[in-house]
Structure formats: C-alpha cells, structure tokens
Amino acid sequence: MNIVWATSEAAPYAKTGGLADVSYSLPYALAENGHNVSVFMPYYPQVMGEKCADTELVYDLLGVPLGDGNEQWARIRQHKINENLSFYFIECDRYFDRPKLYDWGGSEYSDNAERFIFLSRAIMQAVLALDIEADVLHANDWHTALCNVYLKSHLYDSFDNFANTKSVMTIHNIGYQGVFNKSNLYWTGLGWDYFNFQCLEFYDQMNFLKAGVLTADIVTTVSPTYAEEILSREYGFGLQNSLQHRAVQGKLRGILNGIDIHEWNPETDELIPENYSLTELAGKAVCKAALQEEFGLDVKADVPVYGVVSRLADQKGLDVFIECIDEMLKEDNVQFVVVGSGEQWQEEALSNYSRIYPGKFGCYIGYSNKLAHMVEAGADFFVMPSRYEPCGLNQMYSMRYGTIPIVRSTGGLEDTVNNYSASNINKATGFKFYDLYPDALRGTMRWAGLIYHHDKAAIEKMATNGMKIDFSWHHTAVEYEELYQHAKSRF
Structure with missing residues (x-):
C-alpha cells in the first residue's frame, strides 16, 4: 500500500512527546513490511538543527491555498530512509522557523490555528505535487486532523490521487484538541457549511480534532483500554459523544504502541554502566x-x-x-x-x-x-x-x-x-x-x-x-496493516 502519514513531529527531527516516537517507528515498521510510506511534517530549522543537513530540496514553489483566494508558497524537502520510507518536510519559514514547535515562554503561538490549517492543506497539496496515489491517509492528533476533512471535501474529492484513499485518525492524547475561534474558518478555504456539529463546530468554536474524528473512515487510539476510557465524560474531554458515535459505527479501535527495542535494550545500551540480559542479570x-x-x-x-x-x-x-x-x-x-x-x-x-x-x-x-x-x-x-x-x-x-x-x-x-x-x-x-x-x-x-x-x-x-515480553513495533504494524485492509474493503 501507499501510505501517507501526516504529523506535526517525528523523532529524531523534532520531538515534544510520544507522537514523535510513533511517527518514526511505526512508519519504519510498515516500510519494513513492504509498504511505501511517505511521512509529511513541518520543516523546523531552529529545532531540527544538524538534522536539517539530512534533507534535500525536491520541490520548489508549492502553492498552498490559504484563506479566500490567497496562496502561500512552500518548498518540500526530503530525507529518504530507504526505498520504502521517505520523510517529507514542508518548508515555510513564516509558520515553522521558530524556537519551539507549539509555544514559547509558556504560551501557545497566537497563530497556531493558521499554522496547522496551513500544514494540513500543504500536505494535501504535496501529495498532488509528488504524484502519490494514496491508499491510506493517516492523520495524527489535532495538528493534521483537517487532512481528513479536506480529503472528503469538494476541494480534493475529484483528484485521482485520492480516488481510492481511506483515512485514519489516531488520537495520541485527547487532552489536546486544537480548539480555536471560529473566525479561523476563513483560513481553511472551506465554507460555513462545514461549521456544524457533525464536523468543525464545538460550543461555537472550531475543534480540529473533533472534525478529524467525525470525517475519518476509522479512528484509533494508542491502547485498547484508552479507546474505552475516552467514551466516558471523565476521559473524553468533551468529545465523548462524537467518539461514542464512531464506536457504535464500529469505527473506533485501540491499538497498543510499541517501543524501540534497539534503543531500549539492556544487552547493548551504551548509556548504562554495565550491560546485562535475561540470562545474565x-x-x-x-x-x-x-x-x-x-x-x-x-x-x-x-x-x-x-x-x-x-x-x-x-x-x-x-x-x-x-x-x-x-x-x-x-x-x-x-x-x-x-x-x-x-x-x-x-x-x-x-x-x-x-x-x-x-x-x-x-x-x-x-x-x-x-x-x-x-x-x-x-x-x-x-x-x-x-x-x-x-x-x-x-x-x-x-x-x-x-x-x-x-x-x-x-x-x-x-x-x-x-x-x-x-x-x-x-x-x-x-x-x-x-x-x-x-x-x-x-x-x-x-x-x-x-x-x-x-x-x-x-x-x-x-x-x-x-x-520476556515482546513490545516491538512489529505487532503494532501488523495490526495497522489489518486495519488499513479492513478500511479498504469495507468503506
């Protein structure tokens, strides 16, 4: 399958939490299993530091519609890991050349809504520019959730690249949803008909994660128990009704994350004073x-x-x-x-x-x-x-x-x-x-x-x-493969 993975961060390029670990390790495991995986994320020159040198410019002057007829320009950089896995970076200094990813001095950037509307739209444009025929579009957390909305919208539903694309929305932490003033709808290029309780509207504000949850073909979380917990008021952070709706449809599933068993290995770990193993403790x-x-x-x-x-x-x-x-x-x-x-x-x-x-x-x-x-x-x-x-x-x-x-x-x-x-x-x-x-x-x-x-x-x-327990990403990758196939055959 051709898998497009949309994220705001991935290790080792830029990381604030577990999303970054997943956004490298799971695509890598899927690529090892023979799938073509393209990971899209922002190009953060101040954060990525020396990792910038690993990237090369592969597309100049990517037009990204933003607002009412306006267009921002971006470039696409690539770091090719192997024949099946490439990381593509959306370069736009106006939005991503900053000292931290989401906030500074304890406060979120005031234009975060505009920044990540731009990212989602830029990813869609980049898929077209690179002529990727996507079997699966996999968005992660609120930062790229609008990719699912765009996929189903009049803006992209006529392109052959997305003709057979199924969408997956993964919630890594429902405590962060991307809730903004509804005036930011302007930047999306979508009409007010998308501002309703079945899409973007959330107590008279815009909620990016909610929109992604309600427009994706399948919604996943990062463990089975968490998938059950977020259906409750205690853990749902206001989205429990939307998630209950997807669960009743059979479109909510929890898949446990794995860990990097190469970095975290007591037999070979160079950061500990003495190595040891199951048989020699x-x-x-x-x-x-x-x-x-x-x-x-x-x-x-x-x-x-x-x-x-x-x-x-x-x-x-x-x-x-x-x-x-x-x-x-x-x-x-x-x-x-x-x-x-x-x-x-x-x-x-x-x-x-x-x-x-x-x-x-x-x-x-x-x-x-x-x-x-x-x-x-x-x-x-x-x-x-x-x-x-x-x-x-x-x-x-x-x-x-x-x-x-x-x-x-x-x-x-x-x-x-x-x-x-x-x-x-x-x-x-x-x-x-x-x-x-x-x-x-x-x-x-x-x-x-x-x-x-x-x-x-x-x-x-x-x-x-x-x-003795195997927590490797192999098991997670196999479950996602089955999920992708299920989406392609059922929806």
Missing part, C-alpha cells in the same frame, strides 16, 4: 550502584530504589506522588530518584526533598536521555501514577530492563502490566493501584517494598517475566 546490580552514586544516594544493594522519569504535569499524577512519599522517606528504608521537569511547584517540592533527605532522595530537574536510561536500568521499581495514560512507554522500557513498574490502572498501563498476586506469579510483571489518592499509591509502593524484602524469588520472577 549481574549487570543490573552494577547499574543500581551507579544510579545511587549518580544521585548522591547511599550505595546500598539491599534498599529498594523507586525511579520516576516524567513530565511534571497534572496528567502524570506526580502531585499525588509528591504528597505521599514524605511519610515513606521518614519511616521506611527506601530510596527515590526522579528525572523530570514541568510545573514549578513540583520542581521546587522535589528539589526540597533532595535537601531534606540526602542519601534517600535524589532528583534531576530537566530531561537527560542518559539519566533516563540509567533510571530504567538501575531502579528496582518504576512509578507511574498517571491520572490518564493513552499508552505510556516507560512502563514497557522498565519491563525490558527488568525494572518492575508500579502503575495506576488506566489506559495503556492497564493493558501492559499484569498485577502481582501469589496465584499469578507466573504472569505478573508489576503492581497496580486504582484510586489516585496518596494512601493508595503509598500503600502500593510499600506493598512492593514488602515483597522486595521478604520474597526475592517473586521479585526476580516478575522482573524476568517482563523482560
């Missing part, structure tokens, strides 16, 4: 000691280390973590390491813990890929108390490294972690809790610590159970 103890030393903790092999690598944001539940660990630090024989940044009050609270409890608590405010790998390899437990988690990657990284996850049962965390019990020890890979309260999280961490101190065999069994 001795190196993990070396990694633990190095982690303790790195964070200024007492180097003790018999103390459980709880690790966190996370954005310090409401979604991640770190406010509850911060509230509940003070009692453990005072009373328990435990250690914590945290790598993360985000809300200022959380950064300050974590920094205070490192001053109050030297030797037991260490943190790094910011993000360090090396430290992230060291935490995954050196910690005994990895804590993820998320309020909601569409998929989550760190729990899968942790299991691959023999580090036992402690998670709230939500979204992809529910789908990937098998809860511990004495009767389930042959399948157990971690510890789960359900209610996001300090007592629940603290009790679960203490439960894990109790097993750590008194049942080493169970801890080792859980660690090796996790290391």
Whole structure:
C-alpha cells in the first residue's frame, strides 16, 4: 500500500512527546513490511538543527491555498530512509522557523490555528505535487486532523490521487484538541457549511480534532483500554459523544504502541554502566550502584530504589506522588530518584526533598536521555501514577530492563502490566493501584517494598517475566496493516 502519514513531529527531527516516537517507528515498521510510506511534517530549522543537513530540496514553489483566494508558497524537502520510507518536510519559514514547535515562554503561538490549517492543506497539496496515489491517509492528533476533512471535501474529492484513499485518525492524547475561534474558518478555504456539529463546530468554536474524528473512515487510539476510557465524560474531554458515535459505527479501535527495542535494550545500551540480559542479570546490580552514586544516594544493594522519569504535569499524577512519599522517606528504608521537569511547584517540592533527605532522595530537574536510561536500568521499581495514560512507554522500557513498574490502572498501563498476586506469579510483571489518592499509591509502593524484602524469588520472577515480553513495533504494524485492509474493503 501507499501510505501517507501526516504529523506535526517525528523523532529524531523534532520531538515534544510520544507522537514523535510513533511517527518514526511505526512508519519504519510498515516500510519494513513492504509498504511505501511517505511521512509529511513541518520543516523546523531552529529545532531540527544538524538534522536539517539530512534533507534535500525536491520541490520548489508549492502553492498552498490559504484563506479566500490567497496562496502561500512552500518548498518540500526530503530525507529518504530507504526505498520504502521517505520523510517529507514542508518548508515555510513564516509558520515553522521558530524556537519551539507549539509555544514559547509558556504560551501557545497566537497563530497556531493558521499554522496547522496551513500544514494540513500543504500536505494535501504535496501529495498532488509528488504524484502519490494514496491508499491510506493517516492523520495524527489535532495538528493534521483537517487532512481528513479536506480529503472528503469538494476541494480534493475529484483528484485521482485520492480516488481510492481511506483515512485514519489516531488520537495520541485527547487532552489536546486544537480548539480555536471560529473566525479561523476563513483560513481553511472551506465554507460555513462545514461549521456544524457533525464536523468543525464545538460550543461555537472550531475543534480540529473533533472534525478529524467525525470525517475519518476509522479512528484509533494508542491502547485498547484508552479507546474505552475516552467514551466516558471523565476521559473524553468533551468529545465523548462524537467518539461514542464512531464506536457504535464500529469505527473506533485501540491499538497498543510499541517501543524501540534497539534503543531500549539492556544487552547493548551504551548509556548504562554495565550491560546485562535475561540470562545474565549481574549487570543490573552494577547499574543500581551507579544510579545511587549518580544521585548522591547511599550505595546500598539491599534498599529498594523507586525511579520516576516524567513530565511534571497534572496528567502524570506526580502531585499525588509528591504528597505521599514524605511519610515513606521518614519511616521506611527506601530510596527515590526522579528525572523530570514541568510545573514549578513540583520542581521546587522535589528539589526540597533532595535537601531534606540526602542519601534517600535524589532528583534531576530537566530531561537527560542518559539519566533516563540509567533510571530504567538501575531502579528496582518504576512509578507511574498517571491520572490518564493513552499508552505510556516507560512502563514497557522498565519491563525490558527488568525494572518492575508500579502503575495506576488506566489506559495503556492497564493493558501492559499484569498485577502481582501469589496465584499469578507466573504472569505478573508489576503492581497496580486504582484510586489516585496518596494512601493508595503509598500503600502500593510499600506493598512492593514488602515483597522486595521478604520474597526475592517473586521479585526476580516478575522482573524476568517482563523482560520476556515482546513490545516491538512489529505487532503494532501488523495490526495497522489489518486495519488499513479492513478500511479498504469495507468503506
């Protein structure tokens, strides 16, 4: 199949979150399976840095209609990965030559609606310019959701390139929807007949994600449980009715993301002090000691280390973590390491813990890929108390490294972690809790610590159970192949 993948970011070119990881790894896996995949994204010269040198100009003067008869001009750059996979970059400095992708100084760019209307329209124009006959148009999150609207609109439904195209809309995080003032409809080139409850209209504003959800042939999310959760008011963020409509039609599905098993591999990882494997685990103890030393903790092999690598944001539940660990630090024989940044009050609270409890608590405010790998390899437990988690990657990284996850049962965390019990020890890979309260999280961490101190065999069994699971993108790619074929045959 000829697959057009539309995204606002992809690693290693530009990344703010999991969308970027998916937008490289899944197209790569699909290409390995023999499909022709063209990934379209913006060209961010200030963000991409040295990666700009990997691109070459393949199309000059791409006309992109914007507004009422106006036209912006762009160029198309390409980085060809292999015969089946190419990344195409929409170059337009007016919209994308900026220091960050979506915001600056804590505020979103005031012209984000115009920027990403332009991106969606430019992708459609680029497909025509490069003469790609698309079997599948796969849009991701709100930034490219309008591609699905354009595909079904009078502006593109007469082109042969799109004559047999089926559209897929993937929601990576429904908390971000692209809601803007309705005056921005002007930039789309679409008429006011598209501003209705079955398309763009959302409480008298424009909602890009809603429009993509309601016009796509199939809607997906990044885990099966998250696909169920977003049908509720609690997790639907106002789109639950639209999603229930697609679910009743049989057009909503959750497919679990994979992870990069080459980057995250304890046998070959160059960022950890000692490599180890499922059959030779001795190196993990070396990694633990190095982690303790790195964070200024007492180097003790018999103390459980709880690790966190996370954005310090409401979604991640770190406010509850911060509230509940003070009692453990005072009373328990435990250690914590945290790598993360985000809300200022959380950064300050974590920094205070490192001053109050030297030797037991260490943190790094910011993000360090090396430290992230060291935490995954050196910690005994990895804590993820998320309020909601569409998929989550760190729990899968942790299991691959023999580090036992402690998670709230939500979204992809529910789908990937098998809860511990004495009767389930042959399948157990971690510890789960359900209610996001300090007592629940603290009790679960203490439960894990109790097993750590008194049942080493169970801890080792859980660690090796996790290391045996294949979280590669191969499985995800096969499921999407089946989904694409289903769309082509049914709709």
